[in-house]
Amino acid sequence: MSRKLVLPVDEILPTILSSLKRSPNLVIEASPGAGKTTRIPPEMLKLVDGEVMVLEPRRIAARMAARRVASEMGERIGETIGYQVRFDEVAGPRTRLRFVTEGVLTRRLISDPNLKGVAAVVLDEFHERHLESDLALALLKLLQGRRPDLRIVVMSATLEAASVAHYLDDCPIIRSKGNLFELSIEHLPYSPKPLEMQVRDAVEKLIARENSGDILAFLPGAAEIYRAMRECEESARRAGLVILPLHGSLSPEEQDRAVTPGSQWKLILATNVAESSITVEGVRAVIDSGLARMATWSRWTGLQTLQVGRVSKASATQRAGRAGRTGPGRVLRLYTKEDYQLRAEHDTPEILRSDLSQLCLTMRAMQIDPVKDVRWLDAPPDGAMESAGSLLDRLGATGDMVRQLARLPVSPRLSRLVIDAQKRGVGEDGCVVAALLSAGIEPGSNDLLSAMDQGRDQGRDPRLEQPLEQLRRIARPSRRQHHDEDALLKSVLTGFPDRVARLRTGNQLLLSSGASAEVKGQPPRYEFMVAVDAEDRSDKPLPLVRMTARIEPEWLIDLFPDRVREQSGVVWNRSAERVDAVSMLLYDDLVIQESRGAAPAPEVAAELLAQKAIEAGMGRFVDQDKLDLFLSRVEFAGLEPPDVLQTLRELCVGLLSFAELRTASQTFIQMLERKVGVRQLNQIAPESLRLQSGRQAKIHYERGKAPWIASRLQDFFGMRETLRIGQAHTPVVVHLLAPNHRPVQTTTDLAGFWERLYPQVRRELMRRYPKQSWPERP
Structure with missing residues (x-):
């Protein structure tokens, strides 16, 4: 049993229990380092007979908090204290305090709408306002109408407590100051250097002044982390620091190595997974880039957008607090104080900026109307809800399929892929694809099947093992190794029916939505594909497709006949400078087959021919001097000028090419003269x-x-x-x-x-x- 230190939150524990005896809801605001995550939930076990669930925003936080509490209670993890995160669970029949990630609760609510046996739910670090935390709070508030005994506790260090307390029926707010040690915060002047070089300079500055302790640097994402690792290698070696990455795509073992005490001082390069909930022991200094990679949703393309943006003041406070948990600390912010003052107080809640398909699937599975039945802390945007509902409809999320999709701990798209793969006899490969796409691992190829083959040749990435095992456990695919590429790719298509694309030129794709995109790396060797990993980009004109999967156009006709339509029309033959008739087969707005044949309708052909003639310039067909003279005569005569473009369209009727138009245009001026009255024109403005x-x-x-x-x-x-x-x-x-x-x-x-x-x-x-x-x- 570890020695239990006295923490600031210990002083308010009796007040918390007393409040929860009188009122089922409570908001707790406690400074970083106060001990709210590890002290309040186990204390609540004394108040209730059932289970206490603690919702953590990240997997690493849930695992570490559970281990810390179990250690303080002198138990092994999995006895009274356990945890459950996506793809990983350590718990037993005696477990009463369970630290979970937010999505675990929503999936449990689907199978058990009344949360039988759960007496209290704690939402930790609620200030991060993840989509799942907002959803969990809304569902718990709804459940409390049927179960008034259910206790809801919301905790955070930097929270707009009043609005949350008001949402929870004006419940009490209890605050704890915490005991952060003295922090020295320095804002560095603007630097034009690349971010990784700024981090290196900050590390060297800290090394020159400090002689002990770990350094924690916050960076936007994994790519920036690995660039900074290379840049800081020499400085760290001279100072005797071991460099360790910390981000969400790492295996649990790799994450634990970064946050647990070691025999050597560390330089930890982390994303915002280290921002809250956990104390990284030994950290004496923080380098804050002030940046984070934030997921948003593009209303125009329907694609997710991952863009680097400035974190809020609340996040900056959380990051700085990492340096003052166990002793005096130093903080170097790679941005000016003026920059800090201009930042938002809190980050925009994910529910206002993210794809909502998972949220809507949960609501469908629970047969809840997200508009009529739920009162939200922040209501999701109508456009995002409509887009999510439309996607679920295309995935066939109705009836029993809704519950099948909701059972799997992956996105609705990947759930549909796995279910269809099982039906086609390739369930094992379907689970592998879903695990690969959900793990966020940078593939070695932009082709899905090639990425899978590389994984088999090089040995499967250990980060895939846990998600793959959990998918196997839930989906129960046949272990018979049946590999059928077409069956697997058809299953991929059923999960991404709105992401069909056709190779155009070079690296450019035309999407079935009508938009264009750019594929990363070498152009695919096939013409038709599904963009299985794509995102919109604010800094580039075209969305980026990182991974594709081959499909055949015939599959679209077989699988989605209601989305395929025939259309006849005309196209411009640029080389022959003529109008051709074309018959097209379209999937949504994407042409999947076309043929040229019979003569086009005269009016339609005339319109296109006239349009192309105007683009080429009237001077190619009409003597421009004569036309200008005619129009000047009309103006002098004070007559109503004829519509030149409309007359050109009339001249084009019955014609198909520029060659025919040049011959016919010899009568163009006469046509105009007849429109204004040639006799009257000659009388008033003779030639x-x-x-x-x-x-x-x-x-x-x-x-x-x-x-x-x-x-x-x-x-x-x-x-x-x-x-x-x-x-x-x-x-x-x-x-x-x-x-x-x-x-x-x-x-x-x-x-x-x-x-x-x-x-x-x-x-x-x-x-x-x-x-x-x-x-x-x-």
Whole structure:
């Protein structure tokens, strides 16, 4: 039996028990290090006859807390104290205090809606607001209506206690200050260096000042952890530190190695799994990147988005508290104090930003309407609920299938995959695929079957063993090793019916939703596939597909005939510059088969031909100068201009190609003229004027300018009156040209020109062109 230290929360234990005797609900706010996780739940065993369940946000926290309490009680784990997390359980018939992850409770509620034998449930570290914790609280509150004796206790170090207490019928709030040792918190100035180099610099700074204790560094994810491990290797070696990773994808043994005391000082590089619930003994310094990888849900693509974001002030407080649990500590924050001040007080609850298919499946299994029957602490968004419900419908989550899906400790998609694989005789391989996809292990290939083959060749990853064994225990697949690739891949398809994709060009895929995506690594060797591991990206225009699985288009027709439809239409043949008729077979919005044949409908073909002609430019088919002149004449005449594009569409009727359009477009101007009335247009805005010499002079019309003509000066001999056209008798600007066709004068007053300017012009022209006739009074 370990020596039981006095902890701050011990002082409030009598108050807690007294409150729970009077009221079934309680909110406890206790500072980091106060001992709430390990002291309050075992004390509650004195108050109740049944079992106490403690919900922890992470598997490592549940395991460590159970071990610590069992040690303090002088027992082995699995006797009075046990734990149950996804894929792992240590408990026995005498177990009364059970530390569990949040999803374990919801699955138990499905099989046992009244939680028989459970007298109290404690929700620990509720400030993290995981989706499962919000769901658990809502279901417990609903259950309390049938079981008023059920006690609900919500605990956290950094919690908006008032809102939770109000939700729990304005229950009491009890606070404990805790006994964090003195913390020195330093905000470092902004650095443009990569994150791993900033961590290395911070480690070296701590090494230079400190001479003992472990260092705990918080990083966003596993990729950043391993980059920092490589960067810090030399610094750690010189200081005698062993570098250990700590993240959710590690095996329990690897996680335990990082958090349990050792003979050598450690540099622990962790994600936020080490942020709360557990005391990592020996830590004297914390390096906080201020970042975490947060899961969100993209409403537009329906895909999960994992993006690195800034943690809240509450999370920063939790991280700093790791350094002051067992002695004075030092905290280096890799961000400025101004940055800290601008951060949100608390992280956004997962229920407001995550995929809700698991939540909705639980509700269906319990026959609860999530809108009408449940009062939420924070109601889930309507769009996310609709999307989750739609996915479950596509997975066939109705009737008995709902309970089958809910039995398995994996996502609804993977549950459907396992169930279908069993029906097809490949249940063992189905369990392997589900374990592989749920474990979050970075595969060596972007092809599902290749990743499985690599695992067989290299020896199965130990991180797969526990999830695989639990899936086998629940699903009970046939142990006969029957390998049928097509049967397995069809089962994968049933779990991802909305993730069908077709290879387009290079690494780009076209998804059945109509969106595009980019596949990671080498392009697949097959045309049709399922995107089994995909996420939206805020920093890139296209979602990323990390793993695919081959499918055949015929499977879509066989498995989902209601999602397949025929559609006839037209497509543009770019090389031939023509419209082709096409008959298509579509799965959702993805073309899975197409054929080209009979002539297309004239109206549809005309629309596409006109659209492509407009994109190519009208100048390829019509004399642009003539078109501009016509439109300028119409504008001068004050007539309603014709719709040029609509006229082009009319011209395209009966045509299929650019070659045919070029021939037909010779009549395009005439078509426009008929629309405005060619006789009226010629009367108001004639194309030419007859001069005294008998010559026809072309009238130039330019938008925003007066109409004008140009001809040799001799052509105007005998003309005194100014030329006028149109309903307003607009004077025509006359460009008088010399014999070399260069202008000598521009005027709208011929009479005035002859009187005032012609004598001087005549002398000049007589000298330059003596053979021409230049009368004094022309």
